[in-house]
Amino acid sequence: MNFIGLMVLTLIEVVAVGFHLPDERIFIFSNYTLMILTVVAIPKFIMIALIFMHLYGEEDSGILTVTALFPSFFIIIMILFIGLTHPEATTGLPAWCRPGTY
Amino acid sequence: MNRKSMRTLLVLSAIAMAMIVSPAVVSYPTGIQGVKDSGCNCHGATTSSEVVPSITGLPDQYNYSESYEIVVSFVGGPASPTNSNQGGFNLWVSDGELSPSDATVQSYNPNEVSHTEAGNDQTSWTLIWTSPSSDRNVEFILHTNSVNGNADGANGGSSGDMWNKLTAKVSPPVLVLEEADPFVVLSTLIVVSAILLAFTLAYVFYRTNPESFTWDYFAPWIADWLTTTDHKKVGTLYFVAGLFFLGVGGIMAMMIRIQLAVPGNDFLTQDQYNQFFTLHGTTMIFLAAMPLINGFANWMVPLQIGAPDLALPRLNAMSFWLQPVGALLIFTGVFSGSGADTGWTGYAPYVVSETAHMGTTMWVAGQIMLVASSTLTGINFLTTIAVMRAPGMGWLQMPLFTWSILIANLMLFLSIPAFGIGLIQVYLDRVIGTAFYDVSAGGDPLLWSHLFWYFGHPEVYVVIVPAFGVISEVIATSARRSIFGYRSMVYAMAGIGIVSFIVYGHHMFTSGMSPTLRFVTMLTTMLVAVPTGIKIFNWLKTMHGGSLVYRTHTLWTLGFLVTFTLGGISGMFFPSIAMDLHLHESYFVVAHFHYVLVGGTVFGFYAAIYYWFPKMSGRMLDEKLGVLHFLVGFISYNALFWPMHRLGVWGMARRHHTYFVTTEEAMGALPIEAAGWNMFISVSAFIFFFSNFIMVANMIKTLIRGEKAPPDPWGGWSFEWMTESPPPTPSFDPHNLPVLTDANEHIANEPGTLSKLFNRLMVSEEDTEEVTH
Amino acid sequence: MSVHDDHHPSAWGPHDWSHGAPHNSWSPFIMSVGIGIFLFSVAGVYRWGEMIDAGSIALVFAGLAIIMFGLAVFWRQDMSFDGAYEPKATGTPFRGIDIRKVSVWIFLMSEMMVFTSLFSTYMRYRFGIESCESVFESGQWVEGTSVTCFEPAGHLIASSWFHIAPGAINTFALIVSSFTVVQALRYAKKVDLDHKVRTKLVTRYLGATTVLAILFLTLKMIEWFIGFPLPEFLAEYNHGDTTIKSLYAEGYLINADSYQHHYYDTAYLADHGHGISHDTELYAMMESGTHSGGQMMANIRVSASTFYVTTGTHGVHVLGGIIGLMYMTFKASRGGYTPENAVSIEYFGLYWHFVDLIWVIVFPFFYLY
Numbered sequence A: 001m002n003f004i005g006l007m008v009l010t011l012i013e014v015v016a017v018g019f020h021l022p023d024e025r026i027f028i029f030s031n032y033t034l035m036i037l038t039v040v041a042i043p044k045f046i047m048i049a050l051i052f053m054h055l056y057g058e059e060d061s062g063i064l065t066v067t068a069l070f071p072s073f074f075i076i077i078m079i080l081f082i083g084l085t086h087p088e089a090t091t092g093l094p095a096w097c098r099p100g101t102y
Numbered sequence B: 001m002n003r004k005s006m007r008t009l010l011v012l013s014a015i016a017m018a019m020i021v022s023p024a025v026v027s028y029p030t031g032i033q034g035v036k037d038s039g040c041n042c043h044g045a046t047t048s049s050e051v052v053p054s055i056t057g058l059p060d061q062y063n064y065s066e067s068y069e070i071v072v073s074f075v076g077g078p079a080s081p082t083n084s085n086q087g088g089f090n091l092w093v094s095d096g097e098l099s100p101s102d103a104t105v106q107s108y109n110p111n112e113v114s115h116t117e118a119g120n121d122q123t124s125w126t127l128i129w130t131s132p133s134s135d136r137n138v139e140f141i142l143h144t145n146s147v148n149g150n151a152d153g154a155n156g157g158s159s160g161d162m163w164n165k166l167t168a169k170v171s172p173p174v175l176v177l178e179e180a181d182p183f184v185v186l187s188t189l190i191v192v193s194a195i196l197l198a199f200t201l202a203y204v205f206y207r208t209n210p211e212s213f214t215w216d217y218f219a220p221w222i223a224d225w226l227t228t229t230d231h232k233k234v235g236t237l238y239f240v241a242g243l244f245f246l247g248v249g250g251i252m253a254m255m256i257r258i259q260l261a262v263p264g265n266d267f268l269t270q271d272q273y274n275q276f277f278t279l280h281g282t283t284m285i286f287l288a289a290m291p292l293i294n295g296f297a298n299w300m301v302p303l304q305i306g307a308p309d310l311a312l313p314r315l316n317a318m319s320f321w322l323q324p325v326g327a328l329l330i331f332t333g334v335f336s337g338s339g340a341d342t343g344w345t346g347y348a349p350y351v352v353s354e355t356a357h358m359g360t361t362m363w364v365a366g367q368i369m370l371v372a373s374s375t376l377t378g379i380n381f382l383t384t385i386a387v388m389r390a391p392g393m394g395w396l397q398m399p400l401f402t403w404s405i406l407i408a409n410l411m412l413f414l415s416i417p418a419f420g421i422g423l424i425q426v427y428l429d430r431v432i433g434t435a436f437y438d439v440s441a442g443g444d445p446l447l448w449s450h451l452f453w454y455f456g457h458p459e460v461y462v463v464i465v466p467a468f469g470v471i472s473e474v475i476a477t478s479a480r481r482s483i484f485g486y487r488s489m490v491y492a493m494a495g496i497g498i499v500s501f502i503v504y505g506h507h508m509f510t511s512g513m514s515p516t517l518r519f520v521t522m523l524t525t526m527l528v529a530v531p532t533g534i535k536i537f538n539w540l541k542t543m544h545g546g547s548l549v550y551r552t553h554t555l556w557t558l559g560f561l562v563t564f565t566l567g568g569i570s571g572m573f574f575p576s577i578a579m580d581l582h583l584h585e586s587y588f589v590v591a592h593f594h595y596v597l598v599g600g601t602v603f604g605f606y607a608a609i610y611y612w613f614p615k616m617s618g619r620m621l622d623e624k625l626g627v628l629h630f631l632v633g634f635i636s637y638n639a640l641f642w643p644m645h646r647l648g649v650w651g652m653a654r655r656h657h658t659y660f661v662t663t664e665e666a667m668g669a670l671p672i673e674a675a676g677w678n679m680f681i682s683v684s685a686f687i688f689f690f691s692n693f694i695m696v697a698n699m700i701k702t703l704i705r706g707e708k709a710p711p712d713p714w715g716g717w718s719f720e721w722m723t724e725s726p727p728p729t730p731s732f733d734p735h736n737l738p739v740l741t742d743a744n745e746h747i748a749n750e751p752g753t754l755s756k757l758f759n760r761l762m763v764s765e766e767d768t769e770e771v772t773h
Numbered sequence C: 001m002s003v004h005d006d007h008h009p010s011a012w013g014p015h016d017w018s019h020g021a022p023h024n025s026w027s028p029f030i031m032s033v034g035i036g037i038f039l040f041s042v043a044g045v046y047r048w049g050e051m052i053d054a055g056s057i058a059l060v061f062a063g064l065a066i067i068m069f070g071l072a073v074f075w076r077q078d079m080s081f082d083g084a085y086e087p088k089a090t091g092t093p094f095r096g097i098d099i100r101k102v103s104v105w106i107f108l109m110s111e112m113m114v115f116t117s118l119f120s121t122y123m124r125y126r127f128g129i130e131s132c133e134s135v136f137e138s139g140q141w142v143e144g145t146s147v148t149c150f151e152p153a154g155h156l157i158a159s160s161w162f163h164i165a166p167g168a169i170n171t172f173a174l175i176v177s178s179f180t181v182v183q184a185l186r187y188a189k190k191v192d193l194d195h196k197v198r199t200k201l202v203t204r205y206l207g208a209t210t211v212l213a214i215l216f217l218t219l220k221m222i223e224w225f226i227g228f229p230l231p232e233f234l235a236e237y238n239h240g241d242t243t244i245k246s247l248y249a250e251g252y253l254i255n256a257d258s259y260q261h262h263y264y265d266t267a268y269l270a271d272h273g274h275g276i277s278h279d280t281e282l283y284a285m286m287e288s289g290t291h292s293g294g295q296m297m298a299n300i301r302v303s304a305s306t307f308y309v310t311t312g313t314h315g316v317h318v319l320g321g322i323i324g325l326m327y328m329t330f331k332a333s334r335g336g337y338t339p340e341n342a343v344s345i346e347y348f349g350l351y352w353h354f355v356d357l358i359w360v361i362v363f364p365f366f367y368l369y
Helices: A002-018 A032-052 A061-069 A072-083 A087-092 B003-021 B182-208 B215-227 B231-260 B270-305 B313-336 B359-387 B400-431 B445-479 B486-502 B515-545 B552-571 B577-583 B587-617 B623-650 B673-705 B753-761 C027-045 C056-078 C099-128 C132-138 C153-157 C161-189 C195-226 C232-238 C266-271 C281-288 C301-333 C343-368
Strands: B052-056 B067-075 B087-093 B097-100 B105-109 B112-115 B124-130 B138-146 B162-170 C146-148 C297-299
Touching: A002 A032, A002 C161, A002 C343, A032 C161, A032 C343, A061 C099, A072 B400, A072 B445, A072 B486, A072 C099, B052 B138, B052 B162, B067 B087, B067 B138, B087 B124, B097 B105, B097 B112, B105 B124, B182 B231, B182 B270, B182 B313, B182 B673, B215 B231, B215 C027, B231 B270, B231 B313, B231 B587, B231 B673, B270 B313, B270 B359, B270 B400, B270 B445, B270 B587, B313 B359, B313 C027, B359 B400, B359 C027, B359 C099, B400 B445, B400 B486, B400 C027, B400 C099, B400 C301, B445 B486, B445 B515, B445 B552, B445 B587, B445 C099, B486 B515, B515 B552, B515 B577, B552 B587, B552 B623, B587 B623, B587 B673, B623 B673, C027 C056, C099 C301, C099 C343, C132 C281, C153 C161, C153 C301, C153 C343, C161 C195, C161 C232, C161 C343, C195 C301, C195 C343, C301 C343
Parallel strands: C146 C297
Antiparallel strands: B052 B067, B067 B124, B087 B112, B087 B138, B097 B124, B105 B112, B138 B162
C-alpha cells in the first residue's frame, strides 16, 4: 500500500545519509548524497500527490491535477530569479558577462 | 508603390524625425546639496570648534519689510591672508530675503546666500537682509569655512579646511506661536475625517429610517454591519474604508506638496518627510486602491456571473476585517510620531536597521495582516468565478470586468506569498533577532528586493487590470455596442497576468543585481506593453464602431484613455537600462506611476462609481455635479502631474525632503523655473484634492434624496442589470439561477484550440448528478 | 442583541445549514482583532532579539485567546453542519465538484508559493554564502575572530544515527498520520455501517492523527531545544556520551555570531583521531606552520535563521492542523460525521497531505543535506 512504499523510501533516504558517500560532483548534483535525496524525494512526492490527494483514478482528477500544477511556472520563475541569483553566483558566469569586464 | 505602403512610410519617417528632433536629456552629475542641514561636508566631515563664526548687524526684533545690512564673518582655523583662498560661507534664513550687496556674495534663492569665486579670499562678507512683512520667528543658520589654502592638495584643496555652524534668531514685532508640527496636523486631520465619517454614517442611518433612530435599533444595525457576510454589504464596507483612506492618503500628499511648494522649505523635516511619503504610498496602494477594487469586485462579480453570493462568505468577511485592524497597526507610527520612514518599498538593510524608526515594526505587522487578507480574497474570488457561474455562462461568455477580477486575483494571490515571507523575515529580524537581512552576518539585502518586487510588480498590475475591466464595461455600454475583440481582450489580460511575473527586475536595475537577469527583464518589460496596447486599440475601435452617450462615467473613461496611455508611454522609457540609470529615483518616475495609478486606477474607479452607484444604492447620482467633478478633477490632475515629467528630466530627485534652485548651472541644482513649477503643482494638488469632495457631496446628497434608479439605467446587458436596484439578498435565488441564453455580445464563436484542450479535462456533462467521491 | 428566529440565526452560532452559509458571523471580526493584538504585543515583548518588556507577554496570550475565541464561534456555527448543504460547482471545467474542494486546492496553490519563497531564500543563501566546512578547510580564518559562513543544520543532524532519529521518526509519524486520515475518511464515507461503529472508528482514526501530529511537534521541540539522554549500552556508539544534545545546546542559534563546534577544532580532531584531510589548504598551512590551528569561530546567524524559520513555518502549519484536528475529533466523537458530510474530512486530508508533501521536501534538504 501507499504508506508502506513511502516508509521504505524514507528508510532509503536515512540510510543513504548514514553511509557518508563521497563528496564529488555527479551529473548536475554537487555530491552523491544530494543525488540520492533528490531522486528519492521525487517518487515520494508523486505518490503522496497522486494517491493520497486523489489526483489519480478519480473522475475529477484531471482538472484538479491541472490546478495543482498551474503554479509550476511561477515556482520555476521564483527559484530561477530569486534562489539562484545570489551576487556570488556571478562568479560562475563567463568573463564577457561579468561586471567590470565590459 | 501603393497608397498603403506610402502611408506607412510617411508615418515611419514622421516618427524618425520626431525622435531626432526631441530634446536631449541633461542630468546633473553632482546632484543636489543642502548645506543648511548637512553642513560644509565637502570640506570636512565634522564641525571644528576652532572656527568661530559670527553675524553682526541683526536687530533683536525686526520691523516689517525693513532692510538690514549685516556682516557675516569668522575667526580661527587655518585661514591666513597668505593663503590663496581664506574662506567661504553659506547663510540660510527662514524668512525674509537675503540679497548680495557686492560681487563677493551670490544668492541661490531668496533664503540662501553664499560666497562667489571672487569672494573666496576673505573672512567677512557684507550683505543685506530684508525682513518679512508679517510676523515670523526668523532663524538664521550660518556655516563658515576656514580654508587652509592648499589649492593643489587632496580633495581639490578642501582637506584640512575647518568649518563651523552658528544659529541666530530674530523675533517679530508681535510675538507668534511656534510653527505647526506636521504630525499634530496630520493626526488632527485624520481624527477629524474619522469623526466626519462617523457622523455621515450616523446621518445616513438616521435618514434611511428616522423613526427607528433609537439605541434598540442601533445595536442590531451596527452588529449586522460588523458581522455581515453578504457580498453586497462587505462590498460597501470595503468602499467606505477605501474612500476614507483615499482621503487620508490625499491629506498626506497635500502635506508633502506644502513642503515642496518652495525650495528649501522647512514645514517637514527630512525625518518627517520620509515618514510622510512612506505612509502616503502604503496607504494609497494597500488601504485605498486594493479595498476599492475589492469593493467593486465583491459587489459586482457575483451579480455579473449570476451567483447568489461568493463561494466562502465568512472568509470574505474575514478578508475585510483584517484590513482596518491592519491599518490600525500601520498607523500606530503616525500617532506616535515615529512611523516607518523606509519608503513604501521598505528596502533592506535600512528596514531592519536600528536607525529606522520603531514604527517600522508595526508597519510590517499591519502589512502581514493585509497579505493574509489578500490571500483569502484571492482564494474566494478564484473559486467563485471558477465554479459558480450561471448555467450557460462559459469562460468566454463572462463579462470583461469579471475576467479582469479573475486575472487580478490570480496575479495577487500567487505573488503575495513572496511579499508575506519577506515581511515575516523583516518582522522576525526586528523582533526576535534573526539575521535574514543583517549584512554583517552574511544577509543579502537584494533578497528583500527580489521578494518585494516579485510581488510588487504583479501588484501594480493587480490594481490596474480591474480598471481595465471597468473601462471595457463602460465603453461598451456608453458606445451602445459590444466590446470590440472580446477574445483578444481576454487573452491580452491573461498575457499581462503571466508576463507580469517575469518583468520585476526593472525596478532593480540600479541595485547591482545579476546582469543576466537585468537583461532578461529589460526584454520582457518591453514585451509587456504589447498586450496593453492591444487593449487600448480595442477600446478605440469599440468607440469607433459605436455611438457614444456622454455620461459622467463615459467622461472619466475617456479621461482614462488619455491619461493611462500617456502614463504607459512615459513608462516605456524605463525598460532600457541605460535610460533607467538616469531616470531612476527622479520625478519622472513619480510622474509615470501617478499617471498610471491615478490617471489609470483612480479614474477607472470614478468611472465605476458613476456607472454602478445606481445599482448599488438604488438612486441616481446627479449628472451636473458629476460633470463638474470631472472637469475640475481632470484639469487639475493634469496640471498636477504633467509638469513632474519636466522636473524629473531636470534632475529633481524623489524622496528628497526639499530641493534647491540656482542661477548658476555649475552648482548642480535645479533651474529657477523649477521652483515656479513646484508651486504650480502644489496649487493644482489642492484643487484636485478638493474636487473629489464634489463626488462625496454628490454621493451623500443622492443617498438622502436622490431619484430612484431603475434596474438598468444605462442600457447594459450583463446580469447585474437584470436585478433590482439595489439587488435583494441572496442576490439570486439559489434554486432559480438565471440562465445565459442570449449572450451573442460576449460569445466567442466556436471553441478555439486552447478551449478544446480545456474541454478534454472537463468533467463529462452527462454525469453532473452522479459524481461521487 | 441579535434577533433569534429561523430567518435570522444567531451570529454566534449554532447555525441551521439548510438555508445555506451563515449571513452573519462574529468570527471574522473577533479573529482579526485577535491577530492584530497578537502581532502588536509580540513586538512589544521582543526587540532585536532581546526581551524588553515581559509584561506584554500577557497581552500576547490575550491576543491568542481572542483568536481562539473567534475560531470557537466559527466552529460553533459549523458543528451542526450535516452535509445537507454542500454546494457543487456549476461552471466548467469544475462542474460537479464540490466548491469547497476547489477552494482547498486553490488555497494549496498559494501555500506552494509560500514554501517556494522560503526555499528560494534558503537556496540563495546556501549557494551564495560559502559553507563553514570549506572555509575551515581553506584555512582562511584566525582563531578568535568570527568568520561569516553557512553551516547547514544537516551537518549537525546527519552526523549520527541518533541525531537523525527524531527527524526520521517524525517522517514516519507524518506518513502514518496521512494514512490514518485516509482511514478516517474511508470509514466516515462507508454507507453500510452502523452509526455507532462509524463514530467510534472515525473518532479513533482522527484521534490517532492528532496524537501523531502532537508527537511530531514534541519530537521537533526535543530536537531543537531539549535533547534526549541515551541508555548506557548505546553510549559507546556516541563517543561515550550519554546525551544527544539539542541544536540549542550545540549553539545553533539565530543569534550565534561566535559559533564554535568540534568539527572546526583542530585540537579536537587530532585528539579524537579524525584528523584533517590531507588535501586541504588548512592541512598544508598547518604543516608549513603558517596556520596555528585552533578552534574556528563562525557567524552562522543566517543559516540558523533560514533553518528555524523554514522548518518553523512547516511546524506552524502542523500546529494549525492540530487545532483543526482537535475540533474534528471532538465533532466526530459527537457522531457528527456521516457519509453526507464526510467530505469535510477529505478537505482536511488534502491540507494534511500537503503538509506531508512539504515535509518530504524539507526533511531531506534541510535535515539531511
